[in-house]
Amino acid sequence: MTQPAAMAELWRGDLLESAHSGHAVICDANGEIRSAWGNPQAVIYPRSSCKMLQALPLVESGAAEGLSDQQLALACASHQGAPIHVDRVSAWLKDLGLSDDDLRCGPEVSRDKDLKLAMIRAHEAPCQVHNNCSGKHAGFLTLNRHLGGSAEYVDPDHPVQKAVRAAFEEVTDEPSPTFGIDGCSAPNFATTVSGLARAMAAFAAAGSGSGARDTAQARLTRAMIAHPELVAGEGRACTELMRATGGKAALKTGAEGVFVGILPEQGLGIALKITDGATRASEAAISALLVRLGVLDPEDPAVRKRMNAPVLNRAGKPVGLVKAADELLTA
Amino acid sequence: MTQPAAMAELWRGDLLESAHSGHAVICDANGEIRSAWGNPQAVIYPRSSCKMLQALPLVESGAAEGLSDQQLALACASHQGAPIHVDRVSAWLKDLGLSDDDLRCGPEVSRDKDLKLAMIRAHEAPCQVHNNCSGKHAGFLTLNRHLGGSAEYVDPDHPVQKAVRAAFEEVTDEPSPTFGIDGCSAPNFATTVSGLARAMAAFAAAGSGSGARDTAQARLTRAMIAHPELVAGEGRACTELMRATGGKAALKTGAEGVFVGILPEQGLGIALKITDGATRASEAAISALLVRLGVLDPEDPAVRKRMNAPVLNRAGKPVGLVKAADELLTA
Numbered sequence: 001m002t003q004p005a006a007m008a009e010l011w012r013g014d015l016l017e018s019a020h021s022g023h024a025v026i027c028d029a030n031g032e033i034r035s036a037w038g039n040p041q042a043v044i045y046p047r048s049s050c051k052m053l054q055a056l057p058l059v060e061s062g063a064a065e066g067l068s069d070q071q072l073a074l075a076c077a078s079h080q081g082a083p084i085h086v087d088r089v090s091a092w093l094k095d096l097g098l099s100d101d102d103l104r105c106g107p108e109v110s111r112d113k114d115l116k117l118a119m120i121r122a123h124e125a126p127c128q129v130h131n132n133c134s135g136k137h138a139g140f141l142t143l144n145r146h147l148g149g150s151a152e153y154v155d156p157d158h159p160v161q162k163a164v165r166a167a168f169e170e171v172t173d174e175p176s177p178t179f180g181i182d183g184c185s186a187p188n189f190a191t192t193v194s195g196l197a198r199a200m201a202a203f204a205a206a207g208s209g210s211g212a213r214d215t216a217q218a219r220l221t222r223a224m225i226a227h228p229e230l231v232a233g234e235g236r237a238c239t240e241l242m243r244a245t246g247g248k249a250a251l252k253t254g255a256e257g258v259f260v261g262i263l264p265e266q267g268l269g270i271a272l273k274i275t276d277g278a279t280r281a282s283e284a285a286i287s288a289l290l291v292r293l294g295v296l297d298p299e300d301p302a303v304r305k306r307m308n309a310p311v312l313n314r315a316g317k318p319v320g321l322v323k324a325a326d327e328l329l330t331a
Numbered sequence: 332m333t334q335p336a337a338m339a340e341l342w343r344g345d346l347l348e349s350a351h352s353g354h355a356v357i358c359d360a361n362g363e364i365r366s367a368w369g370n371p372q373a374v375i376y377p378r379s380s381c382k383m384l385q386a387l388p389l390v391e392s393g394a395a396e397g398l399s400d401q402q403l404a405l406a407c408a409s410h411q412g413a414p415i416h417v418d419r420v421s422a423w424l425k426d427l428g429l430s431d432d433d434l435r436c437g438p439e440v441s442r443d444k445d446l447k448l449a450m451i452r453a454h455e456a457p458c459q460v461h462n463n464c465s466g467k468h469a470g471f472l473t474l475n476r477h478l479g480g481s482a483e484y485v486d487p488d489h490p491v492q493k494a495v496r497a498a499f500e501e502v503t504d505e506p507s508p509t510f511g512i513d514g515c516s517a518p519n520f521a522t523t524v525s526g527l528a529r530a531m532a533a534f535a536a537a538g539s540g541s542g543a544r545d546t547a548q549a550r551l552t553r554a555m556i557a558h559p560e561l562v563a564g565e566g567r568a569c570t571e572l573m574r575a576t577g578g579k580a581a582l583k584t585g586a587e588g589v590f591v592g593i594l595p596e597q598g599l600g601i602a603l604k605i606t607d608g609a610t611r612a613s614e615a616a617i618s619a620l621l622v623r624l625g626v627l628d629p630e631d632p633a634v635r636k637r638m639n640a641p642v643l644n645r646a647g648k649p650v651g652l653v654k655a656a657d658e659l660l661t662a
Contacts, residue, residue, distance in 0.1 A: 010587070010608065012376060012511035012512070012519075013509055013510060013511035013512065014509055015374060015376065015508075015509050015511060015521055017375070017376055017511070017587055017608070018587050018588065018605075018606065018607055018608035019606055019607065020607050043346060044348070045343060045346065045348055104646070105645060105646075106644060106645030106646035106647070107645065108645050117451055120448055120451050120452065121451065121452050131645060177346075178344055178345055178346050179344060180343035180344035180346060180348070180650060180651065181343070181344065181644060181648070181650040182644065182650070183644045183645050183650075184644065184645060185644050185645070185646050185648070188343075190346055256341070256348055256349050257349065274349075275349065275350055276349055276350065276351050276607040276609055276612075277341065277348070277349035277609075278607055278608075278609070281607075313437060313512060313513065313514045313515065313516050314436060314437030314438065314439050314462060314514050314515060314516070315435070315436075315437035315516050316437070317512070317516070319511060319512040319513070319514075320511065
């Protein structure tokens with residue numbers, strides 16, 4: 001089996017202190033692999049990187065009629081629980097006649113610094129709506145209203161999750177060999193890195209108007225690109241890198257070192273997984289692949305800070321560098 | 332060159348989601364390698380795992396006369412900035428006629444949950460004394476008082492750091508090929524994994540009373556073993572695992588996936604480095620090696636939670652497992 005390939009390095013002084021390897025695939029609209037590093041057939045959990053796949057049944061079914069692009073961006077988001085995210089998801093739940101208690105994602109401390117500090121000072125406990133997946137779950141609840149399923153919409157046998165699995169397998173064009181339970185309690189279906197890249201290429205190529213799936217894919221991609229601040233939040237990789245592409249890519253991170261990209265103009269999809277699960281490496285690697293494909297400028301500060309990121313000590317002085325592996329740019 | 336060996340795995344459902352590899356060496360009192368995984372000659376930064384080496388000149392020089400075992404444990408510590416740590420280091424600085432401003436480690440938010448929340452609520456900024464390395468730096472300042480050096484005691488050419496380098500190279504029994512600047516601004520000298528294990532074995536074998544170095548090594552090991560709560564803090568790996576050995580080992584973690592162990596009864600030293608720098612893997616691997624050597628019970632809760640650690644989702648349900656690689660226990 002093909003070994004993982006170099007993805008990112010941490011240098012301190014003149015010594016390579018730590019190194020990350022993994023698998024990456026760039027796929028075209030025909031589902032063909034254009035470039036690959038490591039093992040394209042490695043089976044992975046996409047984790048949150050596949051939220052646009054999990055949102056497909058919501059849109060295809062017609063359940064999303066009346067939802068705004070902002071709501072669809074939140075359905076695809078791992079947001080940081082800032083007021084712009086939390087307030088919108090809360091309003092969405094209210095529109096459904098539901099509340100925080102109807103979510104099944106579990107509570108999570110807001111990752112928005114100001115809100116987090118304010119809640120600590122007010123002795124307020126985090127709610128489920130602060131969970132980075134709460135937009136996805138509001139989407140699940142909207143689909144569930146349409147399907148008339150039980151309240152336990154994260155059960156793998158629930159109609160919502162069965163619809164997600166069917167869409168997931170069709171768009172990755174592979175049967176999913178297994179699933180795990182994600183941090184937000186929803187099933188997360190496994191696929192290969194190439195299957196995930198193929199799915200992203202299908203999103204990239206959508207927009208011909210040929211049927212509900214094509215329309216749904218194009219609409220979700222458009223919503224993500226239109227609202228990068230809702231897909232993650234200020235300071236975060238998805239948001240900053242999407243902005244830096246100037247609308248040329250929809251990007252999504254996933255826990256344990258996953259990152260995907262949808263490039264509509266080029267009809268290309270990207271998927272990568274860092275074997276050890278490190279986010280610093282997945283962010284460096286996706287930045288490098290987007291530079292390689294010409295949609296990011298390596299000198300853009302948002303890009304530099306991820307693929308040539310200074311490591312600062314606690315006195316604020318640079319003492320090292322996190323960089324993407326050269327092979328991602330040149331091989 | 333020998334490739335890194337399997338060190339730890341993250342399973343979710345029935346799929347291996349992420350994997351960590353690295354290098355590990357168990358060395359005896361003669362400096363001979365007893366067991367090794369990966370490449371014993373891999374050059375690494377020990378980071379905070381070598382604080383007992385950095386404290387040697389403090390004790391050998393006589394500068395530590397009058398210091399308590401608690402202070403020596405703090406000199407070897409990466410403490411979590413709890414009141415038991417911060418108050419003692421502050422008192423130590425006061426004894427020296429110095430203050431927080433004389434430290435050069437930089438400020439760091441306390442990792443003690445209650446103190447951290449209290450400081451946020453009181454709008455208090457973190458001080459240098461909260462830095463996990465402040466005990467080491469109080470030791471540097473004590474040595475500096477003895478040596479009469481300038482205030483900039485973290486400069487690589489400062490007498491304090493020259494003394495550290497000399498001791499480091501003598502005890503690892505290797506010239507250090509390079510150094511990097513650590514998170515606390517002090518130089519961190521590189522060595523091989525086997526050099527670091529050899530140094531730990533030298534500490535383990537000390538206590539014959541044959542000279543200042545032997546006496547210093549034995550005293551530092553004893554201080555760490557006597558005060559596990561000062562070496563790290565409640566809930567942290569060094570503290571909980573040292574307690575679980577019942578005094579049979581001094582243990583110390585380092586950033587970027589390093590862990591070392593000193594086993595006085597067996598005269599053995601352990602050093603390991605996770606290639607990707609992951610702490611969850613270094614904690615799993617050191618636990619497994621200590622089980623292998625008979626000083627930890629795999630069923631002890633402090634051990635289980637590191638070498639067979641359930642992964643919980645945000646609803647608190649187990650959805651996976653972080654485990655040490657089987658080869659560490661059996662190969």
